[in-house]
Amino acid sequence: MTPTRTNRKQQIIRAAKELFAKHGFKGTTTKMLAAKVGVSEATLYKYFTSKEDIYYALLEEKLQNIESYLPTSQKTSIRKTLEEIVVNFLEKNTDDVSFTKICLFAALEQNAYSKNFVQKLRKKLFTHLDKLFENWISEKKIKELEPDLLAKLFFGLLFYTLLLRTIFHDEKFSQYNLQYLAQHIADIFLTGVLNETT
Amino acid sequence: MTPTRTNRKQQIIRAAKELFAKHGFKGTTTKMLAAKVGVSEATLYKYFTSKEDIYYALLEEKLQNIESYLPTSQKTSIRKTLEEIVVNFLEKNTDDVSFTKICLFAALEQNAYSKNFVQKLRKKLFTHLDKLFENWISEKKIKELEPDLLAKLFFGLLFYTLLLRTIFHDEKFSQYNLQYLAQHIADIFLTGVLNETT
Amino acid sequence: MTPTRTNRKQQIIRAAKELFAKHGFKGTTTKMLAAKVGVSEATLYKYFTSKEDIYYALLEEKLQNIESYLPTSQKTSIRKTLEEIVVNFLEKNTDDVSFTKICLFAALEQNAYSKNFVQKLRKKLFTHLDKLFENWISEKKIKELEPDLLAKLFFGLLFYTLLLRTIFHDEKFSQYNLQYLAQHIADIFLTGVLNETT
Amino acid sequence: MTPTRTNRKQQIIRAAKELFAKHGFKGTTTKMLAAKVGVSEATLYKYFTSKEDIYYALLEEKLQNIESYLPTSQKTSIRKTLEEIVVNFLEKNTDDVSFTKICLFAALEQNAYSKNFVQKLRKKLFTHLDKLFENWISEKKIKELEPDLLAKLFFGLLFYTLLLRTIFHDEKFSQYNLQYLAQHIADIFLTGVLNETT
DNA sequence: AATGAATGAGCATTCATTCAT
DNA sequence: TATGAATGAATGCTCATTCAT
Incomplete structure (x- = not known):
């Protein structure tokens, strides 16, 4: 060609x-x-x-071109790793809103081809994330839950944040800087929202 | 008429x-x-x-007809309250998948009217949830973060779970019973995933 | 309807x-x-x-509507019968040239459907004509040849005459009156063109 | 060029x-x-x-390239001549079905050019055939009819036989060998189908 | 001598909508 | 209240043809 x-x-x-x-x-x-x-x-x-x-x-x-939002280097702490994932994911997908929308349309329009696409996409997104959680679990660093359940719930936080920023045009979430968001998301996911004193 | x-x-x-x-x-x-x-x-x-x-x-x-997924009665514990929200939300929306899809379509199609709809809808969904978190914060029961940030992140967990069950057709998430999902979502949101011993 | x-x-x-x-x-x-x-x-x-x-x-x-060009009543002579067939066939199809053309197009364009149509049409056209010749043969009135061969050759005379009049626009054949044509066609088919004295 | x-x-x-x-x-x-x-x-x-x-x-x-189906050498008998014409015509045109089809399409499509083509073609086909019959008539070998009427009716037998073999895909006519067909066509055209005893 | 790139005009077909009854 | 009959405008797509290279 x-x-x-x-x-x-x-x-x-x-x-x-x-x-x-x-x-x-x-x-x-x-x-x-x-x-x-x-x-x-x-x-x-x-x-x-x-x-x-x-x-x-x-x-x-x-x-083909889907870029990983996973950290390339081995991070010292889980917290840092999660924070980097959040920042990476939001950064990459905020720049390319159309991709998010197209994926959602694909998921909604549901013909044979787009079904297949969504499936492949999700596989690509989760394969590595699942492994990360698996490792942390086997290292006893985090609670012993099903790793893919954890991966998906964590991803839910990311994904909904992305939607708020790009599709629902949530004013606040659009203005927060990514670092700030990443810290809070990671923190809540790791330690929860309960007051420690409780 | x-x-x-x-x-x-x-x-x-x-x-x-x-x-x-x-x-x-x-x-x-x-x-x-x-x-x-x-x-x-x-x-x-x-x-x-x-x-x-x-x-x-x-x-x-x-x-008009949107049904609240919030608990009607005053619950004793935050945990029970959150669990009930999860169960309610998933129950109501799993039965009526079309609504979720239409909302997503509306959010994606982005004409003047649907924009307005999405805005109103989100307002309706969050007004009460925001208040709940506000109360808990003022009661010092949970960390002192912005209540709407908390509300939205919690909702992200719900929402993504809903998508997994109804649109992405995630096998595992579709099979889990709601009680089980609710417990884990509530638990993670409240106490995080870190091992307590850490 | x-x-x-x-x-x-x-x-x-x-x-x-x-x-x-x-x-x-x-x-x-x-x-x-x-x-x-x-x-x-x-x-x-x-x-x-x-x-x-x-x-x-x-x-x-x-x-469905295809009209028979065959004589309805029992004719006394073969000659009269053939003459009537010629006249009928040419009369009916000269009035409705489009039908001839469409049939030819169908035969030429050759998709599955038109193939089927042409087959059915030919069956309809020949079933009775074949029988006529069969009878005459069994009555020893005409030479003992395969009846369908005879039917088709006779039909060839009709058909080509029709083409000459409607599609090839042959001046002479268009002007001849049908009776005249019928007599000659029948005569040639029955007794041949050779001089009797030969 | x-x-x-x-x-x-x-x-x-x-x-x-x-x-x-x-x-x-x-x-x-x-x-x-x-x-x-x-x-x-x-x-x-x-x-x-x-x-x-x-x-x-x-x-x-x-x-330009149209090949004559007329016998080149002077044949002794009319019968032999006609038989050779039949064989030649069918042989040449069976090999080159596309020509028959194109001619028919041309005749059907009826624009100025194709009209002209069909006219020229028919002239070419009949000029010599007409002459042949003229001669036979003047030699009193065959009935005193209009020579072009005879030529065209004879040609009708050939032409319809060709269609049966190449376009209508008539099973029987496709299987007959040319010699056999030629003999019967010539015989019928010369002596008719009536039983001699009649 | 050959073609990659391009297109205006046209194709069969479908759409949301109208209106007389 | 309901609809049969109708359609202008659009849809995805193909056509024969042109032209710079």
């Missing part, structure tokens, strides 16, 4: 990402997409066989 | 709820809707002025 | 017959068809599910 | 012949054609100015 050809494909995917995020799959028309890319609708079909094909390419690409 | 008229309106809204949940607003056609209700498409327009109108009526109705 | 509904369907089929005959299936657009009927394209789809559906309905209807 | 250029043109025409025969003019796309030739669509337009142009070139070429 010539470099131009790849570029055009990328252009289309990039434009599609924005539009699908804003209007969903059904809500995005090929006309809108062509206009955004600055080509004719016919041109779209020189690069992709169908609107669905563009959608799939978009999801597929995301699945 | 005659009772029949009200009934028909209700029938339409009920059918719309299912369809919008399954296919989104754009993905639901008036043809599908009419078929589901068992009337002609023309009849739809005797009761509502447009497809959007049906959507708005649906959201509005939900906003 | 209300009478109006039937009428519209019939109107569409009638218009389609003309257009498909003139331009073939591919060459006929739904726009042309709608214009000819005097309705919008959308209306076409209230009565038929697709362009193909219209085509099929058209063929199906023809298959 | 360089020899390569001629070759490419020929390649295109050959591919077009197959495709037009299978799908008709409208049913054949330039994409299909380019793919079959193994070049880009753009290349097609280096050799022909339009899709129609290819079609015309194709017909024109056929018109």
Whole structure:
């Protein structure tokens, strides 16, 4: 594939990402997409066989390029590790809101392909996180609960925070700096909200 | 409005709820809707002025009828209170998955009306929850953090759990019984995951 | 089905017959068809599910209504019988050229459906003709050849004459009166072209 | 024109012949054609100015190269001559079904050009055949009928036999060997089907 | 000599909506 | 109250064709 050809494909995917995020799959028309890319609708079909094909390419690409929000280096403390996860996750996904939206649309629209995508995505997101909790449990550092339950509940805190910041446009959560949020989320998850004196 | 008229309106809204949940607003056609209700498409327009109108009526109705997941009676312990909230919330929303989906669609589709809806909905959901945490804080029962931050993080645990059970179709989370989930969520939120001995 | 509904369907089929005959299936657009009927394209789809559906309905209807070109009463002579067949066949099909054309298009375009149609049509055309020749053979009135071979060769004379008159626009054949043609065709088929004195 | 250029043109025409025969003019796309030739669509337009142009070139070429099915040498008997015509005609056209189909499509599609083509073709086909019958008539060998009427009716037998074998896929007619068919067709045309004793 | 890239016009089909009855 | 009949505008997609390279 010539470099131009790849570029055009990328252009289309990039434009599609924005539009699908804003209007969903059904809500995005090929006309809108062509206009955004600055080509004719016919041109779209020189690069992709169908609107669905563009959608799939978009999801597929995301699945490949998904960046880990997990710390690369071994952290000394659980707390630091969790804090870094929070910051990483929110940082990466705040910049690319469309991805979050597209994932949610995919989860909601529920055709065979998007179901598969969501499944793969969740696997990718949790494989490493699960392991982290497993290790901590086996090291007796944290309570002996099912590691994936812990991973998912922790992720729930992240995920909902992300939604508050990017989709629900919660004023407060949007203004908090990430460090501050990370500290509180990590703290609550580790030690709970009860007053120590209690 | 005659009772029949009200009934028909209700029938339409009920059918719309299912369809919008399954296919989104754009993905639901008036043809599908009419078929589901068992009337002609023309009849739809005797009761509502447009497809959007049906959507708005649906959201509005939900906003009125939203049932509190908060405990009605004063509970003795925070733990019991939180547990009851978890159980209530999951119970009510598991039965009515379409509502969750419609809310998410509304949040994603982001037109003026749905934005407004999401805002109102969140207000309704959080007003009482916020107060609960405020009280506990003033009673020094829990750490002195911003009450709405606490409320939202706690809600994040609930909400993500709901998504896992109803939209992401997480096998494990779907099988857990609600009591079990409630205990763990409440426990983690209150005391954290760290080993007490640490 | 209300009478109006039937009428519209019939109107569409009638218009389609003309257009498909003139331009073939591919060459006929739904726009042309709608214009000819005097309705919008959308209306076409209230009565038929697709362009193909219209085509099929058209063929199906023809298959039902196909009129026999065979003599109803028992003729005294073979010659009279054949002459009547020629006249009947040419008369019926000259009035309805579109049918001939559509059949030929169907035979040429060769999709699964039209293949089936052509097969059924040929069966309908030949079943009785075959029997006629069988009888004559068993009565020793004509040479002892395979009856269907005879039927088909005789039909070839008819069919080609029809093409000459309706599709190839052969001047002479178009001007001959049917009686004249019938006599010669029957005569040649019965006694051949050789001079009797030879 | 360089020899390569001629070759490419020929390649295109050959591919077009197959495709037009299978799908008709409208049913054949330039994409299909380019793919079959193994070049880009753009290349097609280096050799022909339009899709129609290819079609015309194709017909024109056929018109030039049409091979006579008439016997080259003077045959002793009419019977032998007719038999040879039948065999020749069926042999040549069975091998090249696409030609028959294209001619029929041309006759059906009825635009100015194809009308002209069909006319020329028929002239070519009948000029010599007509003469043959003229001669036989003047030699008093056959009945004194209009020679072109005879020629066309005889041709009808050939033509319908060809259709049965190539387009209608008549099982029996496809299996008969040509010699057998030729004998019967010639015999019937010459002496008729009536029992001699009658 | 060949083609990659592009497209305006058109295709069959569906949409939400209207209106006379 | 309900709907059969209708449609303008749009949808995803394909077509034959052009042109710079």
